[in-house]
Amino acid sequence: MKNEQPRRTTIHDVAKAAGVSIATVSKALNNNGRMQPETRDRIKRAAAELGFRPNALARGLLSKRSFTVGLLTNDTYGRFSLPMMAGVSEALVDHGVSVFLCATNDDPALTHLHIEALLDKQVDGIVFSATRLDRRPHMDLSSLPIPVVYVFAEGPPGSVVIIPDDYQGARIAVQHLIDKGRKRIAHITGPDDYRAVRVRAEAYRDLCGGDEPVLFGEWEESWGHQAVDLLWSRDQAPPDALFCGNDQIARGAIDALRDRNIAIPEDVSVVGFDNWEIVAEQTRPSLTTIDMGMKELGRQAGLAVLTLSKGQSMSGGTRKLPCSLVVRQSS
Amino acid sequence: MKNEQPRRTTIHDVAKAAGVSIATVSKALNNNGRMQPETRDRIKRAAAELGFRPNALARGLLSKRSFTVGLLTNDTYGRFSLPMMAGVSEALVDHGVSVFLCATNDDPALTHLHIEALLDKQVDGIVFSATRLDRRPHMDLSSLPIPVVYVFAEGPPGSVVIIPDDYQGARIAVQHLIDKGRKRIAHITGPDDYRAVRVRAEAYRDLCGGDEPVLFGEWEESWGHQAVDLLWSRDQAPPDALFCGNDQIARGAIDALRDRNIAIPEDVSVVGFDNWEIVAEQTRPSLTTIDMGMKELGRQAGLAVLTLSKGQSMSGGTRKLPCSLVVRQSS
């Protein structure tokens, strides 16, 4: 693998080719200042012919804006962060801003290393994201000389935070079951030290009252399975609907229901959470679930850092983005 | 959200504080040139006190190296790319190199946009990755003025390509089954227009001969289910082992076996491919499978661009990294 480095064409090359000074080239290409349209055209043509592209480093040195932002994430395996990151990237590329990916691996030293590298590179801002909403950075980012936006993560008071609206998401899930005529809706969910779990449970209770219990457990299929066994071994009438805290739990529950020869959705409707498509679509019957719109979260976070990095102010606080219901066959 | 921008401390501030010139500061901090140890110390102390960090833009402008690389990926939902990206990021951060994440979304126009943005930002190199090995970029990257490394993707002849060793991976999977005393090993896999599928099938045939058929299908649980039905409805003795093309197919197969009251691993052993942990661990029994070492692939790709970007040469061609067997309960 050889590696040739032909000197890139600079503004000087364009100036020479067009027979003008570099200042004129600069103005022509940036549509600044006044000049004869003919000159401008000639310069632009010369630039195009030479394939001239302005050096962003030089530009940034002068303008104090690098048109880059950093994206910190601790999620190396998760299924949420990838669409989110894609959303950030997509939102910003249109504005000529590129995104530095920083995998922190939940390691404070590594995080520190990344942040220093980002600051050295003069990033215009930082997007911090985590694997769960109530996770805070291992480091105080609020004293950095650049704006920080938190997405799918907690931030210090007054900061810009963008998260899915878990309450509303749970609400439309339960409302959907109610609309289907279900009367005894149970809620099988994850560990109650997750804030999202508590918020969703609250929405559930607000709609269903306290008749059915909320079953807290693990984010695992086996817990869904187990919870169904629990519910169906009580003395009272079993539920006619299950609202599950995520798609894995829902899948475990569906398996357990099938073992008991309970028809879905005829006898029991099931709704999951996350719209983890690869699971939701393969479950039989395919799973009705809640989509948190991770890509849109990312996009908004991207636009937020962009705004802040331009020095424009924006109101801090937590912005909750609506979830949506994806109806499949399990309800 | 307010947005204060206190001017960053520059080399001039350090020079003033230490009572020397900026040239001396530069040399002191970079351990260049000769000077009294005492002076060097004094300057370093002043720099540390002021929290001075050199501006990478200015440095890059001069040195022609930006200490950044671009990572192009078309994978927005996949489970492979995230560890791979983390590997790239991890390998490079130690060298002060940051990684630009570019989600191309399989859109040629967007890809083009990203590449232009990267070139403008003077990236030292590009890592191209895809969702499947035989996918090539929508664009000719080989004529770029910077080195390009392909990971989990095909590249033009002579380029540096880093992929998992599918043949070896399939081999150790099948060998593991043979070692367990299995005699009739079937292979249920994905669509045969994937090169990885063909390579793995070849390894399987080389070890097992042509007695059992290779069943090509979809990367879906339902196909695993269906394939088991096929195999068990033949007139001949059913297999005593299944080597599946990925973990989803394996899971579908396991479900089908359970439906038939076939004991795993007593009657039939099952081995998957991908080590998609969230699936492999939740399957009952948990799934023995092949790990492609995506993170290591990423790390190597990162180190490769780094080498090339320094102008050092390295031999092109396809480097295959070994897969490993993760033994769980299904075998």
Added chain:
DNA sequence: TTGAAAGCGCTAACAG
């Protein structure tokens, strides 16, 4: 041993 000066590629005043 240290400092002055030039220059990386570009933009923005200010002259001409």
Added chain:
DNA sequence: CTGTTAGCGCTTTCAA
């Protein structure tokens, strides 16, 4: 309307 000049923050000769 166009060109000269200064300077962004840094490294690197070259003189002192």
